[in-house]
Amino acid sequence: MPTDDASPESPPAAPSWTESPADEAAPAPLNRRDFLRSTGAFAVLMGAQTLLPTWAHASGSAPAGGLTALGPTRRAGRRVEYDITIDRTPFEVAGKRATAITMNGTVPGPLIRLQEGEEVVLRYHNALDEETSIHWHGLLLPNRFDGVPQVNYPGVPPGETFEAGPFEVRQYGTYWYHSHSGLQEQLGHYGPLVIDPAEGTPFEYDREHVVVLSDWAHDDPYQILANLKKGEHYYNFQQQTVGEFWSDVSEEGFWDTLKNRLGWDRMRMSATDLSAVRAPTYTYLLNGQAPGANWTGLFTPGERVRLRVINASAASIFDVRVPGLEMDVVQVSGQNVEPVATDEFRIGTAERYDVIVEPTDDRAYTVFAESLDRSGYARGTLAPREGMDGPVPELRERPTLTMAAMGMGGMGEGDMEDMKQGGMDGMSERDHGDMDHGDRSGDMSGSMGGGDGDGLRPPGTLPEPVMHDPDETHGPAEAGLPMMTQSRLHEPGIGLGDDGWRVLTYDQLKAADEKDAFRAPDREIELHLTGNMERFMWGLNGVEFSDADPIRVEHDERVRLTMVNDTMMNHPMHLHGQFMELENGHGERAPLLDTITVKPAERVSLLIDGHEKGPWFFHCHILYHMDAGMARVFYVEPAPESDNEFYYDQVT
Amino acid sequence: MIRFVQYSVGLLLVATLWVGGTPHSAQAQTMDDTPRAFLLFHKLEYVPGPAERPVELEATSWIGGDINRLWLRGEGEASTIRREGDVEAEALYGRLVSPFFDAVAGARVDRRWGDGGDTRGFLAVGLQGLAPYQFEVEPTLYVSHEGDVSAQFAASYHVLFTQRLKLESELETKVALQEVPEWGVGTGVNDLGLGVRLRYEFHRKVAPYVGYDHSWAFGETADFAGGDASSGAFVFGVRLWR
Numbered sequence: 001m002p003t004d005d006a007s008p009e010s011p012p013a014a015p016s017w018t019e020s021p022a023d024e025a026a027p028a029p030l031n032r033r034d035f036l037r038s039t040g041a042f043a044v045l046m047g048a049q050t051l052l053p054t055w056a057h058a059s060g061s062a063p064a065g066g067l068t069a070l071g072p073t074r075r076a077g078r079r080v081e082y083d084i085t086i087d088r089t090p091f092e093v094a095g096k097r098a099t100a101i102t103m104n105g106t107v108p109g110p111l112i113r114l115q116e117g118e119e120v121v122l123r124y125h126n127a128l129d130e131e132t133s134i135h136w137h138g139l140l141l142p143n144r145f146d147g148v149p150q151v152n153y154p155g156v157p158p159g160e161t162f163e164a165g166p167f168e169v170r171q172y173g174t175y176w177y178h179s180h181s182g183l184q185e186q187l188g189h190y191g192p193l194v195i196d197p198a199e200g201t202p203f204e205y206d207r208e209h210v211v212v213l214s215d216w217a218h219d220d221p222y223q224i225l226a227n228l229k230k231g232e233h234y235y236n237f238q239q240q241t242v243g244e245f246w247s248d249v250s251e252e253g254f255w256d257t258l259k260n261r262l263g264w265d266r267m268r269m270s271a272t273d274l275s276a277v278r279a280p281t282y283t284y285l286l287n288g289q290a291p292g293a294n295w296t297g298l299f300t301p302g303e304r305v306r307l308r309v310i311n312a313s314a315a316s317i318f319d320v321r322v323p324g325l326e327m328d329v330v331q332v333s334g335q336n337v338e339p340v341a342t343d344e345f346r347i348g349t350a351e352r353y354d355v356i357v358e359p360t361d362d363r364a365y366t367v368f369a370e371s372l373d374r375s376g377y378a379r380g381t382l383a384p385r386e387g388m389d390g391p392v393p394e395l396r397e398r399p400t401l402t403m404a405a406m407g408m409g410g411m412g413e414g415d416m417e418d419m420k421q422g423g424m425d426g427m428s429e430r431d432h433g434d435m436d437h438g439d440r441s442g443d444m445s446g447s448m449g450g451g452d453g454d455g456l457r458p459p460g461t462l463p464e465p466v467m468h469d470p471d472e473t474h475g476p477a478e479a480g481l482p483m484m485t486q487s488r489l490h491e492p493g494i495g496l497g498d499d500g501w502r503v504l505t506y507d508q509l510k511a512a513d514e515k516d517a518f519r520a521p522d523r524e525i526e527l528h529l530t531g532n533m534e535r536f537m538w539g540l541n542g543v544e545f546s547d548a549d550p551i552r553v554e555h556d557e558r559v560r561l562t563m564v565n566d567t568m569m570n571h572p573m574h575l576h577g578q579f580m581e582l583e584n585g586h587g588e589r590a591p592l593l594d595t596i597t598v599k600p601a602e603r604v605s606l607l608i609d610g611h612e613k614g615p616w617f618f619h620c621h622i623l624y625h626m627d628a629g630m631a632r633v634f635y636v637e638p639a640p641e642s643d644n645e646f647y648y649d650q651v652t
Numbered sequence: 653m654i655r656f657v658q659y660s661v662g663l664l665l666v667a668t669l670w671v672g673g674t675p676h677s678a679q680a681q682t683m684d685d686t687p688r689a690f691l692l693f694h695k696l697e698y699v700p701g702p703a704e705r706p707v708e709l710e711a712t713s714w715i716g717g718d719i720n721r722l723w724l725r726g727e728g729e730a731s732t733i734r735r736e737g738d739v740e741a742e743a744l745y746g747r748l749v750s751p752f753f754d755a756v757a758g759a760r761v762d763r764r765w766g767d768g769g770d771t772r773g774f775l776a777v778g779l780q781g782l783a784p785y786q787f788e789v790e791p792t793l794y795v796s797h798e799g800d801v802s803a804q805f806a807a808s809y810h811v812l813f814t815q816r817l818k819l820e821s822e823l824e825t826k827v828a829l830q831e832v833p834e835w836g837v838g839t840g841v842n843d844l845g846l847g848v849r850l851r852y853e854f855h856r857k858v859a860p861y862v863g864y865d866h867s868w869a870f871g872e873t874a875d876f877a878g879g880d881a882s883s884g885a886f887v888f889g890v891r892l893w894r
Contacts, residue, residue, distance in 0.1 A: 629684030
């Protein structure tokens with residue numbers, strides 16, 4: 001029965017492999033997983049999915065439902081094959097019935113567990129009455145398997161099957177997979193994917209739980225997008241009101257409050273523009289469970305428990321903590337980092353953070369994932385036994401954007417002179433870049449050329465602050481340019497950092513693995529994240545995806561991708577098919593990321609080696625921003641003599 | 653009244669046909685060039701005070717993308733007592749020329765029925781958008797088919813008492829260069845209207861309201877009107893959109 005797979009211990013407790021050589025350690029967990037996988041496959045054969053529909057899991061009556069493990073269809077030597085069926089299935093969220101797009105009948109889809117070094121075939125069958133696709137988020141694989149319709153392949157029509165693979169698994173870590181067709185992701189089309197390392201982990205733990213965070217809307221997502229496009233702050237029920245004005249007056253005084261409000265009104269911006277969609281439209285889920293259903297992960301006091309936290313939401317950013325427990329952050333974007341002890345971390349859409357907690361008391365702890373806008377939360381429990389509840393914290397107060405989001409103020413007093421200085425330097429540097437080198441790609445008005453990398457700052461260092469040239473606008477697609485953009489990797493982000501506990505910041509992350517090489521970039525590409533909230537227009541450099549040419553990078557060219565967020569919202573930017581090295585001041589310890597949440601008025605740079613050939617999708621992972629146009633094709637050109645052919649070249 | 657209903661139904665039908673065509677495609681990688689359609693019944697109200705006891709309608713609709721749109725703007729009123737009323741309908745091409753403003757150009761038709769029914773046409777150019785400090789403004793210049801030049805300015809502002817209880821205030825004024833007695837238009841500033849509407853958004857798209865409108869007519873325009881130069885009335889209605 002699927003309920004066996006859905007036991008709180010799935011995925012099976014992982015041993016600590018640090019001590020033992022990989023080739024000895026690997027077989028033991030594999031055997032146990034194989035057993036679980038085959039029971040899963042058996043359940044599918046028995047048609048158990050129809051006997052026990054998904055909403056039975058989500059109702060809260062099933063003990064700690066949530067994730068099921070996917071068993072391999074075939075295993076032969078190093079090669080392993082998996083099958084996934086995409087269909088519509090009844091789904092119940094917080095007592096209300098709906099229909100979800102499911103994979104093998106569940107939301108989230110089943111946990112796929114791969115082994116680094118093995119050869120896999122991921123086969124998916126479309127049982128929907130519309131086209132679908134699966135993108136393997138964060139995986140290094142041949143371009144044609146990446147799963148973005150119109151970019152990598154034509155998509156999978158109803159009734160047809162696609163085989164992603166065979167390909168060799170070249171990495172370890174926590175990843176996920178989801179639809180890249182229309183707005184299917186919002187309807188449940190996502191699932192976790194974990195790759196066990198070939199060489200063990202540099203940290204120890206006794207047990208692990210996969211924690212998939214997501215958002216569910218009972219509304220039709222196409223209608224949600226239409227409502228966002230038509231405006232009126234449709235999903236924002238957290239706007240500033242007359243009542244809030246007077247309560248702010250009593251705290252901050254009349255003139256300061258009035259000045260603040262007039263400042264925002266003058267710019268025609270909303271200080272509460274935090275998320276596109278929020279609760280109560282959204283119910284936030286943890287492993288497919290609404291807060292009331294209380295997903296529970298078991299532990300034995302004293303164990304080190306690894307939580308693989310995946311933000312599989314369509315459009316939500318979460319702040320995650322386990323009150324009462326310190327968290328050791330050990331992996332980000334699936335890649336090992338030097339452990340950082342913290343109390344809370346922000347996880348942007350599509351990001352993954354692996355943390356280790358060590359509950360010593362015989363009591364229940366709450367895993368609390370609050371949405372950035374504080375409109376709601378996803379919640380689960382870590383407990384020594386089933387049926388326990390930890391104390392659930394109160395939602396914090398909805399933050400408001402400050403002028404820092406517009407690149408004004410927000411820096412400490414007295415930094416003003418430094419800032420001006422830095423800003424001027426940054427500007428003259430950029431002018432220099434623009435003057436000397438041509439623009440290689442059609443739509444990148446703000447990009448710097450420079451084949452030889454002359455004049456680029458050393459790799460791994462932070463970008464200088466830059467005053468925004470007021471004449472360099474992006475037309476009607478950009479409302480409200482920030483005055484100044486600068487590195488914000490040391491900032492926890494809006495609404496965080498004032499609670500008296502530690503919050504993880506990007507500048508704390510150092511890659512644990514050595515890099516083969518760490519050289520200076522050959523070229524810098526500057527991309528501005530732009531938007532006009534009044535029309536829900538989102539783009540890059542003021543251009544929407546359907547009007548844009550690809551960003552082109554030569555094979556083996558090393559580029560510095562500088563993203564400048566000209567908007568007031570956070571954008572989790574994701575590049576398919578390869579890692580990016582985040583230049584956060586730690587030199588060659590730059591952590592590897594596939595997704596980075598770029599803060600308002602932030603300037604952030606990442607290094608990319610053009611090793612993975614082909615057209616890769618690059619986009620904001622907030623589904624509605626992506627669909628409104630905040631996306632590009634990032635085309636790594638094949639070597640001149642190669643005979644690579646890509647689907648994208650046939651359709652464009 | 654019957655004509656008014658006919659015009660309203662006509663507008664609704666056209667708009668529904670447009671809106672009904674909203675594609676639900678899972679095929680394109682993004683939907684940033686998907687045309688969309690919007691229809692707002694900004695006012696749909698009954699005015700019990702005046703002798704004609706009119707129902708009034710004000711609607712805005714657009715179809716198009718982010719930058720280029722076809723705008724339909726219309727307003728009208730019809731008496732519930734007598735067979736009389738009037739409608740102004742505009743069809744305008746609009747282009748987003750700055751983040752917050754569309755430039756619009758097109759045609760307007762005025763039609764009235766009852767005693768002295770008549771029709772006239774205009775060319776129209778104007779702007780519409782959100783001015784600093786969150787004022788919605790809509791200045792438009794008109795030239796009638798007989799060469800008469802006039803201009804109209806409308807502005808509105810929202811105050812949120814709660815997330816659902818909102819007060820909308822608006823101002824509207826007209827100026828004309830030539831007098832057009834048959835349409836009651838004098839030279840100079842014709843009139844000024846101020847209104848407030850307090851609505852409750854049970855749903856973002858369905859918000860009943862109560863309000864009060866006051867208008868003043870000036871100079872020749874007041875003379876043509878023949879009666880009080882100033883009048884006010886309570887209104888009861890519902891704001892709808894899709």
